[in-house]
Amino acid sequence: MRPVIGITTYVESATWGVWTDLPTALIPQDYVAAVNAAGGRAVLLPPDDLDADVVGVLDGLVLSGGADVGPELYGAQAGPRTVTRPERDSGELMLARAALAGDLPVLGVCRGIQLLAVAAGGALHQHLPDVLGHERHQPAPATYGRQEVTFVAGSRLSGLMGDDRGVHCYHHQGVADAGSLTVAARAGDGLIEAVEDPGKRFVLGVQWHPEVVRDKRIFGAFVEAASGRR
Template sequence: MGSNASKPVMGLTTYTEKASWGVWHTDAALLPSSYVDSVRNVGGIPVLLPAGDTDVLSAVDALILTGGADVEPHRYGQQPQDKTVTRPERDAFEFALVRAALDRGMPVLGVCRGMQVLNVALGGSLTQHLPDRVGHSEHQPSPGVYGPTHVTLADGSRVAGILGAQTKCQCYHHQAVEELGDGLRAVGWAADGTIEAVELPGADFVVGVQWHPEQDTQEVRLFAALVAACR
């Protein structure tokens, strides 16, 4: 494992996207700095994980599956709809990564897409375009705009123990959990019934949240709990 006893090492999956900096415009393995700052601010060491081999898990103490593009629908037995945008190379890495992390008993936190990866990796499915089901776009109001969402958390759940019975969070998702993966328990819901948090009972720390805790200083409590689970 990668810990130095006082500061656990947190592995964060990255985006492979075209990016621009200085005179360059090329493919990059990148991640919003808000994730890195959130981990640092609670006493963890952030390490970015580009797509590759699952052997990288030997260098970290916990896995954070970050946000990003949609999961390929064929992974849960559906054909892609017109609003579904995927990154197959990222899916291949992250699905292998989450399975390896669960096999190791490693603490895992899934954020937005990361929660969906966790759910589908365990046999669950997704709603490909949430507004078609709930009749509104409040979970993703417009491109680049987060939707403030009130989430009710299940009494006795790990997430409620961290955040309380209710939390107001920043959402940015047009997809959502439809059928739960094997063993997962829904522990958080928006007012429209959308599942906003899941956890794996019996595991030391396997949690998914549909919102973006790295965008809210109050929600870094989730990252702090992940760091604590490594100690």
């Protein structure tokens, strides 16, 4: 039986067929395809902050991308360019903390790495151009930024990625403080690009989008760790 991988969903206004601008729980198909290609069974997790019981029936958890994490969750006030989805934050933070406490394999992507950092007691930069002085992490609407990252020697991620340092990302926020997590990669401008927890079965957050290229190194290692839960 394939490992069951929960993927958190976006909540956005969507239009299809005759239906217009409906609040919708959705996810880009790339996430599902990347999980399937790695041997997992994807199930979608709409926002739900009543409890985190679903962690008990999952073999792994993907914290997906999307809108900004609410700054109040790391003790800050929202800046003028911060756009949040509170209905996602409360439920996903609960899921992330339950998964970490239960040693459930977790993969955080883009917003997901930021949520992992907040769950681990860290904090975020709310608008990178204000901090870094450039927009290379999000060069234009719907345009990925190309980055060369440096992996920390001895990290799990370094072992997975080898000499391939090119990634593509799309984000205007970033991890300022990884909390109890370990930094596994940085961009050339010094920004944290990946975090992990070497004391857990598998906890990895990346600021880029490995699902778009079906990166079997990352998704394969994640699903393999999830397979060991059975």
